[in-house]
Amino acid sequence: MAVTMHDVANLAGVSIKTVSNVINNYQYLKPETKRRVQDAIDALGYRPNLSARGLRSGRTGVISLIIPDLRNAYFAELADEVMRAADAKGLSVIIEQSSGDRERELNLLTGPRTSMVDGILYSVLGLEEDDAHLLDRIETPMVLLGERIFHGPTDHVTMRNSESTKAATSYLLGQGRTRVVAFGAHRGEVIGSAGLRLAGYREALAEAGVPYDEALISEVGGWYRLEGAQAMQKLLASGVTFDGVVAFSDVIALGAMRVMQEAGIRIPEDVAVIGFDDIDETRYTLPTLSTIDPGRAEIARVAVDYLQERIAQGARAIPPREYFADFHIVERESSAVLA
Amino acid sequence: MAVTMHDVANLAGVSIKTVSNVINNYQYLKPETKRRVQDAIDALGYRPNLSARGLRSGRTGVISLIIPDLRNAYFAELADEVMRAADAKGLSVIIEQSSGDRERELNLLTGPRTSMVDGILYSVLGLEEDDAHLLDRIETPMVLLGERIFHGPTDHVTMRNSESTKAATSYLLGQGRTRVVAFGAHRGEVIGSAGLRLAGYREALAEAGVPYDEALISEVGGWYRLEGAQAMQKLLASGVTFDGVVAFSDVIALGAMRVMQEAGIRIPEDVAVIGFDDIDETRYTLPTLSTIDPGRAEIARVAVDYLQERIAQGARAIPPREYFADFHIVERESSAVLA
DNA sequence: AACGAAGATTACAACGTTGAAGAGCATCTC
DNA sequence: GAGATGCTCTTCAACGTTGTAATCTTCGTT
Numbered sequence: 001m002a003v004t005m006h007d008v009a010n011l012a013g014v015s016i017k018t019v020s021n022v023i024n025n026y027q028y029l030k031p032e033t034k035r036r037v038q039d040a041i042d043a044l045g046y047r048p049n050l051s052a053r054g055l056r057s058g059r060t061g062v063i064s065l066i067i068p069d070l071r072n073a074y075f076a077e078l079a080d081e082v083m084r085a086a087d088a089k090g091l092s093v094i095i096e097q098s099s100g101d102r103e104r105e106l107n108l109l110t111g112p113r114t115s116m117v118d119g120i121l122y123s124v125l126g127l128e129e130d131d132a133h134l135l136d137r138i139e140t141p142m143v144l145l146g147e148r149i150f151h152g153p154t155d156h157v158t159m160r161n162s163e164s165t166k167a168a169t170s171y172l173l174g175q176g177r178t179r180v181v182a183f184g185a186h187r188g189e190v191i192g193s194a195g196l197r198l199a200g201y202r203e204a205l206a207e208a209g210v211p212y213d214e215a216l217i218s219e220v221g222g223w224y225r226l227e228g229a230q231a232m233q234k235l236l237a238s239g240v241t242f243d244g245v246v247a248f249s250d251v252i253a254l255g256a257m258r259v260m261q262e263a264g265i266r267i268p269e270d271v272a273v274i275g276f277d278d279i280d281e282t283r284y285t286l287p288t289l290s291t292i293d294p295g296r297a298e299i300a301r302v303a304v305d306y307l308q309e310r311i312a313q314g315a316r317a318i319p320p321r322e323y324f325a326d327f328h329i330v331e332r333e334s335s336a337v338l339a
Numbered sequence: 340m341a342v343t344m345h346d347v348a349n350l351a352g353v354s355i356k357t358v359s360n361v362i363n364n365y366q367y368l369k370p371e372t373k374r375r376v377q378d379a380i381d382a383l384g385y386r387p388n389l390s391a392r393g394l395r396s397g398r399t400g401v402i403s404l405i406i407p408d409l410r411n412a413y414f415a416e417l418a419d420e421v422m423r424a425a426d427a428k429g430l431s432v433i434i435e436q437s438s439g440d441r442e443r444e445l446n447l448l449t450g451p452r453t454s455m456v457d458g459i460l461y462s463v464l465g466l467e468e469d470d471a472h473l474l475d476r477i478e479t480p481m482v483l484l485g486e487r488i489f490h491g492p493t494d495h496v497t498m499r500n501s502e503s504t505k506a507a508t509s510y511l512l513g514q515g516r517t518r519v520v521a522f523g524a525h526r527g528e529v530i531g532s533a534g535l536r537l538a539g540y541r542e543a544l545a546e547a548g549v550p551y552d553e554a555l556i557s558e559v560g561g562w563y564r565l566e567g568a569q570a571m572q573k574l575l576a577s578g579v580t581f582d583g584v585v586a587f588s589d590v591i592a593l594g595a596m597r598v599m600q601e602a603g604i605r606i607p608e609d610v611a612v613i614g615f616d617d618i619d620e621t622r623y624t625l626p627t628l629s630t631i632d633p634g635r636a637e638i639a640r641v642a643v644d645y646l647q648e649r650i651a652q653g654a655r656a657i658p659p660r661e662y663f664a665d666f667h668i669v670e671r672e673s674s675a676v677l678a
Numbered sequence: 679a680a681c682g683a684a685g686a687t688t689a690c691a692a693c694g695t696t697g698a699a700g701a702g703c704a705t706c707t708c
Numbered sequence: 709g710a711g712a713t714g715c716t717c718t719t720c721a722a723c724g725t726t727g728t729a730a731t732c733t734t735c736g737t738t
Contacts (some may be wrong), residue, residue, distance in 0.1 A: 002454075045449075047449070047454045048451055048454065050390075050451065050455040051399060051455065052390075054394075055388070055390040055391045055393075060455070061452075069419070070409070070415050071415065071416055073412070073415070076415040079434075080409040080410050084436075092433050092435075092455070093433065094431050094433050095418075095432065096422075096431075097422055097426075110384075110386070111386075112386050113400075114386070115341075115386045115387065115388050116389040116399070116401070229623060254620075254624075255623050261625050280410055281564070281593075281620065283565070284594050284597050285597065285624075286600050
C-alpha cells in the first residue's frame with residue numbers, strides 16, 4: 001500500500017540500505033547518489049514508517065508529558081513550551097492528563113503506552129516525596145518537573161519556589177504593606193509548591209521583622225479559580241484585615257481578586273496583589289496582575305535537553321541533576337505603588 | 340533487555356501466539372490458559388511493544404490533534420476534551436501546534452510524524468475553503484474541526500456559528516439594546532468562524548428590523564486578548580456609540596472588557612457583552628462573562644467517534660459527514676438585565 | 679467406534695527499518 | 709606494484725508482534 005524504502009531503492013537503483021543511509025545522513029555518500037535517492041523519495045512521496053524504525057532502533061522519537069490538567073493555564077502554557085522545545089529537536093509529544101490523582105499518575109508510568117515513548121516528562125501533583133522510591137524501578141528515561149519530588153532517582157527541573165515567593169513578599173512589605181496574606185497554603189504541606197512558597201513567605205516576614213500571623217495564612221483547596229474565590233470569601237468572612245496578598249498561583253489570585261472587587265475592596269489601593277506563574281491572562285485582567293515569572297520557557301527547554309541526554313546515554317547513565325530556573329518579579333497594576 | 344512475549348510464553352508454557360491471543364482477548368481460550376498467561380504477564384511485568392504491534396498491524400493507537408495554539412484557552416479546553424474522549428477509547432493523542440499558519444498546517448499533514456498516527460483531528464485556521472482539495476490526497480483518516488473548510492473530502496465536526504451568534508445578537512436586541520457591535524470580524528471573510536458569526540449577527544438584525552451599520556463592525560486581527568484590547572481601543576477612539584457587544588470569542592471579549600472598564604464604561608449598565616466559547620475563565624471575571632457554549636465536549640466526543648470509525652473502516656470508506664453540536668446561551672453578569 | 683464440528687493452540691511468515699559486517703574500488707605510501 | 713587506507717555501497721539478520729492457516733483436542737452424534 002504505502003511507499004516503502006524498497007520502492008525508493010528500486011526507483012533510485014540503489015540498495016534499500018543506501019536509502020536508509022540517505023535518510024539518516026550517513027557521512028559517506030556520493031552527492032550524486034544522495035541526489036538520486038532524494039529525487040526518488042520526493043517522486044514517490046516516501047515517508048519512513050516510524051513503527052518499523054521504532055521497532056528496529058528502539059527509539060520512537062516520541063516523549064510523553066504527564067501533567068495534571070490542560071485546563072489549568074499554567075500547564076497549558078508549560079505544555080506549549082515543552083512542545084516547542086521538543087519540536088526544535090524533532091521530537092513529538094504525547095500529553096497525558098493525570099488530574100493530579102496519585103493512582104493515575106502511577107498508572108500512567110507503567111501503562112502500555114510508555115512502551116511507545118522514549119522518555120517521560122513527569123509533572124506530578126498527587127505523588128509525595130515518600131513515593132520517590134516508586135520511580136526507582138522505572139526504566140524509561142525520565143525528567144521530573146514540579147515540586148512534589150526532590151532527590152528522586154533522576155533529573156529534576158523546577159523553579160525557585162521559596163526564593164521567588166520570598167522576593168514577592170519582600171516586595172509587598174517594601175511598599176509598606178504590613179498585613180500580607182499568604183494565599184494558597186495547603187494544610188500541613190512542607191514540600192510541594194505550596195509548602196515551599198509558604199516557607200519563602202515566612203522567611204521574608206522574618207527578615208523584615210514582621211510577626212507571623214496564623215490568621216493571614218489562607219488555605220486554598222486546589223489550583224482552580226473557583227477555589228481561589230471560595231477561599232477569599234472565607235477569608236473575608238473571617239473578618240481578618242489585610243493590605244497585601246501573595247497568591248501562590250495566578251489563577252487563584254484571579255478568583256480572589258474577583259471576590260475582593262465584589263466586596264468593594266480596591267486593588268491596589270486597599271490591597272496589593274501579586275500572583276505566581278505569569279500566565280498570559282495576567283496581562284489583561286482589571287487590574288493587570290503583578291506576578292512571578294517562574295522561568296517556564298527555560299524549564300521546558302532544560303527539561304527536554306536533559307531528557308534527550310538521558311535517552312541518548314541511558315536512563316541511569318547520568319547521576320540525578322537538579323536545575324532551578326531563574327525567576328523574575330513582574331510588576332503590574334495590582335501592586336502598583338500608590339502616588 | 341525488556342520483557343517480550345517470548346519470555347511470557349516460556350514462563351507460561353504456551354506458544355507466543357497464545358500470549359498474543361490472551362492480550363487481544365481472542366474468544367477461544369481456556370480460562371485456565373488465560374489465567375496462566377496472565378499470571379506470567381504480571382509476574383514479569385510484561386508490556387507489549389507498541390512499535391512492533393504498530394508495524395505488524397498497521398495500527399499505532401495514536402491519533403494526532405493539530406491545533407493552532409495551546410495558549411489559547413479555547414484550544415486548550417478542546418484538547419482536554421479530545422484527550423478525555425480518546426482516553427475512553429484507549430487512544431493516545433499527539434498534539435501538534437500550527438500557530439494557525441497555513442504552511443505549517445500543510446506540512447504537519449505530510450510530515451514524517453503522520454506515519455506514526457492512525458488518524459488526524461485537524462483544526463485549521465490558515466487553510467481556506469479553496470484548499471480543501473489539498474486534503475484529497477491525504478490517505479490518513481481525518482476529521483476536520485473548525486470553520487475554515489466545509490465540504491471537504493472527509494467528516495467535519497463543528498458548531499452552529501451562525502445560529503448561535505444570531506441567537507446571541509437577538510438576545511441582546513431583545514433586552515432593548517439597539518446599537519450592538521459585532522466584535523471580531525475579519526475583513527472580507529465569508530466562511531470561517533468570523534464570517535459565519537457575522538452572518539448570524541446580520542440575520543438577527545434583519546429579523547429584528549434593526550438597520551445594519553458598518554460602523555458597528557469591529558475587526559479584530561486575531562484571537563488573542565491583546566488583539567481584543569487593541570480593537571476596542573480603536574473602536575472607542577472612533578467615537579462610535581454602542582450599548583451592546585457580541586464578541587466572536589471570549590478571549591477577545593475579555594480584552595475588550597478590560598479596555599471598556601478602563602474607559603469608565605460600566606458593564607452591563609452601559610454596554611452589555613456576550614462572548615463565545617464558554618471558556619472556564621468566563622465564570623470568574625468581573626463581571627462574569629455571558630457567552631455561548633458551543634458544545635465543545637460534544638464536538639470532541641463525536642470527532643473522536645467519527646475518526647475511530649474511519650480508522651476501522653478505511654479513510655475513504657465512509658462518505659463525508661457533517662455534525663453540528665448543540666449550542667447554549669450562558670447568561671452571566673455581563674449581559675444581566677437591568678433592574 | 680467412527681465421524682464431524684467446534685474449541686483451543688501453534689507454526690510460520692511478514693510488517694519496514696537499521697546495525698553489523700563486509701565487499702568493491704580508487705587512492706596513497708614506500 | 710603490493711599493501712594499506714579510506715570511501716561508497718551492499719548483504720544479511722534481527723527487532724516483537726500479529727494474520728493466516730494449519731494442527732491438535734474435545735465432545736457430541738450416529
